[in-house]
Amino acid sequence: MAWADNPPKNPKKPSRVLGFLLAIVLASTVVFSLFELAGHQHFILSEPPAGLEKSQWVVLLGVIAAVAGWIISAIVTMRNSIRQHTVTTLLSSRLSETYMSQTRLVNARYFSPSGGLYRLNAAEVAASPPEAQIAALRYLLNYFEFIAVGIRYGDLDEKLLKNTLRGILCGVYEAAGPLVSQRRKPPAGSVAARSKTFEHLEWLYDRWFIASLQRREELRPDPA
Numbered sequence: 001m002a003w004a005d006n007p008p009k010n011p012k013k014p015s016r017v018l019g020f021l022l023a024i025v026l027a028s029t030v031v032f033s034l035f036e037l038a039g040h041q042h043f044i045l046s047e048p049p050a051g052l053e054k055s056q057w058v059v060l061l062g063v064i065a066a067v068a069g070w071i072i073s074a075i076v077t078m079r080n081s082i083r084q085h086t087v088t089t090l091l092s093s094r095l096s097e098t099y100m101s102q103t104r105l106v107n108a109r110y111f112s113p114s115g116g117l118y119r120l121n122a123a124e125v126a127a128s129p130p131e132a133q134i135a136a137l138r139y140l141l142n143y144f145e146f147i148a149v150g151i152r153y154g155d156l157d158e159k160l161l162k163n164t165l166r167g168i169l170c171g172v173y174e175a176a177g178p179l180v181s182q183r184r185k186p187p188a189g190s191v192a193a194r195s196k197t198f199e200h201l202e203w204l205y206d207r208w209f210i211a212s213l214q215r216r217e218e219l220r221p222d223p224a
Contacts, residue, residue, distance in 0.1 A: 007200065012154035014082075015075045022071040029064050086157040089150070090164060099143065103168075105136040110175040116218035117171060122178045137176045141198060144169050148200035166208050171215055173205045 093099045109132070110118045124132040147165065150156035173180065183197040 007152055007203070011151050011158050014154050015078050018071050018075045018078070022068060022075075025064065025067055025071070082155065083157050083160060085155065086150075086160050089147075089156065090161070093143070098139075102136040102139045105133045106140055106172060106175070109133045109136075111171060111215075112218050114218075115215060117175055117215040118220040119174065119217055120176055120178050125178045125182055134179065137172065137179060140172050141176055141180065141201060144172065144204070145198055145201040148204035151204060152200055162208060166210075167213070169201075170205055170208060170213075173201065174215065 110120070112118060120132065120134075120137065125134070128134045144165075147156065147161060147169070151158045151161060180198050180202070184194050184199075184202070186192045186195045
């Protein structure tokens with residue numbers, strides 16, 4: 001992948017290229033028309049003289065309309081395809097028993113009934129006791145990393161995913177803070193400042209974070 005070492009700071013939008021092409025076509029049409037209406041016999045540096053007849057104008061405008069229509073159709077098709085792919089991805093997760101079971105484990109362990117957050121601690125990361133549900137956390141973190149990559153490279157619709165996953169994604173990221181920090185440490189002997197593990201998830205969390213909606217951290221009650 002061309003951006004493997006230097007991922008884009010903002011999500012890629014494939015339709016922008018087609019939009020830029022459409023703008024060039026329309027701008028060229030306007031400039032050409034202005035030169036014609038102004039009575040110029042030459043269009044900038046073109047030869048032979050322009051001076052189009054009415055029938056030629058009809059043909060030219062027909063071609064331009066066809067090209068513009070194709071570009072607009074391609075943009076709409078591309079956007080619809082991305083949205084459909086996003087919806088399919090969301091539905092697949094909801095229909096996955098593995099995803100739902102891991103989500104239930106994480107919800108029971110790290111989210112309080114009042115909407116607060118029980119944060120994982122460094123000792124649990126080191127010892128990985130069964131009740132900490134480290135495997136379930138890691139599963140969700142990997143899933144959200146996949147979502148973040150899809151958004152960052154323009155394969156998934158960010159607006160749709162933000163409206164459906166922002167709360168759970170940010171909550172899981174915050175609950176698993178020590179685990180993420182451990183995975184983000186570079187390998188021994190590496191010159192990199194940080195490892196690439198969860199780098200896209202970290203980028204998406206920073207992008208979606210809203211201070212006013214952040215869950216408050218609570219102390220986990222002692223087991224009865």
